[in-house]
Amino acid sequence: VQLLESGxxxxxxxASLRLSCVxxxxxxxxxxxxxxxxxxxxxxxxxxVAHVKWKGGLEYADSVKGRxxxxxxxxxxxxxxxxxxxxxxxxxxxxxxxxxxxxxVEFWGQGxxxxxxx
Numbered sequence: 251v252q253l254l255e256s257g258x259x260x261x262x263x264x265a266s267l268r269l270s271c272v273x274x275x276x277x278x279x280x281x282x283x284x285x286x287x288x289x290x291x292x293x294x295x296x297x298x299v300a301h302v303k304w305k306g307g308l309e310y311a312d313s314v315k316g317r318x319x320x321x322x323x324x325x326x327x328x329x330x331x332x333x334x335x336x337x338x339x340x341x342x343x344x345x346x347x348x349x350x351x352x353x354x355v356e357f358w359g360q361g362x363x364x365x366x367x368x
Contacts, residue, residue: 251275251357253346258362263338265366269331271346271359284351285322285329289342289364296345300331303351313339336366 257269269287273280286301286309300310300320308320319332329346346359 251278251348253348253357253359255344255346255359255362258344258364260365260367261336263336263366263368265336266332266334267336267364269333269344269346269362269364271329273327273329273346273348273357278348278357280327280348281324283348283356286320286347286349287329287331288345288347288355289340290345290361291339291342294342298353299344301347302329305351307351333364336364338366338368340364341366 252274253271255271282304284301284303287299288296289299290296298311302308302320302322317335322329343361343363345361347355348357349355
């Protein structure tokens with residue numbers, strides 16, 4: 251199984267970015283997995299950002315509620331993260347993840363860097 255992220259970059263505070271993750275794999279049924287995003291800032295643990303459950307429910311970390319929107323397209327095996335009103339504290343490597351509804355991750359992407367400057 252491969253999760254390939256794209257869309258990271260360097261922006262000013264207040265800007266927007268859209269991350270995308272495409273999943274592939276012969277035995278991987280995308281629609282059966284909860285798909286989401288985690289992030290890891292320098293010197294910090296990896297933390298949950300948002301996910302969309304295989305049944306369609308959405309969950310967000312408190313720090314991103316109202317600013318980030320997660321969505322999925324089962325026909326394209328894609329999960330997206332729309333990030334608005336970015337803050338310097340959003341700076342991190344963002345990882346795509348596939349797992350279950352309870353936060354257990356079975357597959358990880360390689361990560362994409364997001365840098366927000368003030």
